[in-house]
Structure formats: structure tokens, C-alpha cells
Amino acid sequence: MNRHLLLDQPLIIDRGSERRELVDTTHAHAVVVRDGAVLAIDGDVVELPPSERPAHGLEIYLGRDGEHELVAVVPDGPLDIGGPGARMTPLRELLGMFAARGADGARDRELATTAVAISAWHASHPRCALCGSATEPRMGGWVRRCPTDQRDHYPRTDPAVIVAITDGEDRMLMAHASHWSANRFSHLAGYVEPGESLEQAAHREVAEESGLVLHDLTYAGSQPWPFPASVMVGFRARVDDPAFVLDDDEISEAMWVSRAELDARVADGTLVLAPPGSIARRLLEEWYGSTLP
Numbered sequence: 482m483n484r485h486l487l488l489d490q491p492l493i494i495d496r497g498s499e500r501r502e503l504v505d506t507t508h509a510h511a512v513v514v515r516d517g518a519v520l521a522i523d524g525d526v527v528e529l530p531p532s533e534r535p536a537h538g539l540e541i542y543l544g545r546d547g548e549h550e551l552v553a554v555v556p557d558g559p560l561d562i563g564g565p566g567a568r569m570t571p572l573r574e575l576l577g578m579f580a581a582r583g584a585d586g587a588r589d590r591e592l593a594t595t596a597v598a599i600s601a602w603h604a605s606h607p608r609c610a611l612c613g614s615a616t617e618p619r620m621g622g623w624v625r626r627c628p629t630d631q632r633d634h635y636p637r638t639d640p641a642v643i644v645a646i647t648d649g650e651d652r653m654l655m656a657h658a659s660h661w662s663a664n665r666f667s668h669l670a671g672y673v674e675p676g677e678s679l680e681q682a683a684h685r686e687v688a689e690e691s692g693l694v695l696h697d698l699t700y701a702g703s704q705p706w707p708f709p710a711s712v713m714v715g716f717r718a719r720v721d722d723p724a725f726v727l728d729d730d731e732i733s734e735a736m737w738v739s740r741a742e743l744d745a746r747v748a749d750g751t752l753v754l755a756p757p758g759s760i761a762r763r764l765l766e767e768w769y770g771s772t773l774p
């Protein structure tokens with residue numbers, strides 16, 4: 482197995498889904514999350530003991546880690562907690578810091594990603610989609626129930642595909658999406674639509690955005706990506722004909738790069754890579770053969 486790719490390991494935290502309804506969280510330790518950011522000190526997620534937990538806010542049961550129950554708390558009030566150096570750190574920033582810690586960052590990555598994903602779902606789904614009533618958290622925060630029609634609403638995860646594409650000379654396609662910051666280049670990607678497989682979504686998205694015809698599509702790995710509610714499913718693929726026709730609305734520029742060309746463009750700043758800790762970065766590094774600076 483390639484060492485750069487994949488979160489191919491069991492969950493570290495026992496989510497204890499069978500305990501969600503009845504678990505006593507009085508003595509749980511708390512991860513603090515709000516607006517896509519998590520309380521951390523220099524990239525280490527803060528786990529507040531019961532005596533320091535925010536008194537008011539939405540609580541979501543994260544599971545058990547050894548002796549401790551763990552919850553995520555979305556505090557109602559101000560955030561003057563966690564001690565010196567503690568700050569609400571955006572998950573995108575944390576993912577890079579976790580990646581730099583290697584295997585040591587895996588537990589914090591799992592906690593922070595889950596806390597951001599589930600809290601973002603609560604924030605964006607306050608009402609019943611069927612009747613409009615305000616829904617209420619149940620089952621440790623993993624369900625919202627409508628008090629009017631008693632329907633349960635579950636957290637959603639929207640799959641998206643990302644494809645690392647190489648040509649006959651083993652060059653990598655690097656594309657710039659219209660809405661990205663200057664010089665940022667990465668792989669083509671897009672959401673899976675109802676009624677198609679992940680593979681079909683990969684073929685369709687690449688065809689729509691570039692006109693390229695893929696073959697040898699293989700699964701590479703996946704990554705939860707709660708911006709706002711996705712799991713990114715990574716593929717590798719090849720093309721025989723490297724000539725592309727861009728959909729200018731979505732992709733404003735693309736190029737094929739060799740490893741040497743990638744080095745040169747990164748060095749002179751004309752190509753800014755996807756951040757460390759992203760599946761896009763790992764797909765690129767798998768092809769490149771080592772980590773990139």
C-alpha cells in the first residue's frame with residue numbers, strides 16, 4: 482500500500498452508536514467547535530475536562546476513548562476558554578498541522594473532522610425538510626427529530642470525486658478552477674449526482690470540465706471533507722489523447738506537467754499546490770514519488 486494515500490485504518494475513537502441515546506455524558510471531556518473551527522493549542526486539539534466544559538450549548542456525543550467519554554460542544558456564549566495559547570482554529574488549517582505530525586496527528590484529525598462535520602450539519606439543518614417545524618437533536622446529536630410529524634432527519638454526507646489524471650508521458654494534469662486564488666492548481670473534481678456511480682461521476686466530471694476521455698480508472702482512497710459536507714473519493718486515471726477543451730466557467734486554465742516541470746513551477750511560484758493534509762495533495766505526492774515541500 483502506498484504510504485502517502487489513504488485513511489485506510491479503523492476509527493480510533495469508538496463512536497459507540499449503540500450508546501448514543503442513553504449515555505451519561507456528565508463526566509465527558511469536550512472538544513469545542515463552532516463555525517468550522519476547533520479549539521486547539523498550536524494544532525493540538527484541546528479536550529476540556531468536565532469542570533471546564535462550556536455550560537451552555539449544543540452537545541454531540543463523539544464516543545469513548547479508553548476511560549473517557551467524549552463530546553463535541555458548540556458553545557452559545559463567548560469563547561474565553563482553554564487556557565493560554567488556545568484559539569479556535571479553522572479545520573483547513575488544522576489538517577495541515579495534523580499531516581505534519583504524521584501518524585501522531587490521526588486521532589486529532591478524526592476528532593476535529595467529526596466535530597466540524599456534525600456541528601455544521603446541525604447549523605445548516607435547523608428545520609424539518611417536510612413541514613418546516615424546528616427540529617430537535619436526539620440520539621446524542623446524530624439525529625434531529627421533527628416534533629410535528631415525528632420524522633427523524635439524519636446527517637448527510639455528499640460524495641465528491643477527485644481524479645489524478647496522467648497522460649502517455651506520465652505527466653500530471655493540473656487545473657485551475659475559476660474561483661480559486663491565483664496560481665492554485667490541482668486535480669479535476671466534482672460532486673456525484675443522483676443515479677450515477679462514483680466511477681461514472683469521475684468520467685462525467687472530467688469530460689464536462691476538460692473533454693478528456695479516461696481509461697484505467699482506479700480507486701485511490703477517500704477523505705472526509707466537511708466543507709461543508711463531503712467525502713472526497715480519490716481516483717487515478719490515464720488518457721491516451723492529452724488534448725483538452727476546458728469548460729471556461731469552471732476551469733480557467735490547465736496544463737500537463739512532468740515532475741521536473743512541477744518542481745520548477747512550485748519553485749518560482751507559478752504553481753501553488755493543494756495544502757498538506759488534503760487528498761488532492763496525497764494523490765499528487767503518490768504520483769510524484771515523495772512528499773512535496
Ligand SMILES: [Zn+2]
Pocket residue numbers: 609610611612613614627628629630631632
Ligand atoms: Zn416535520
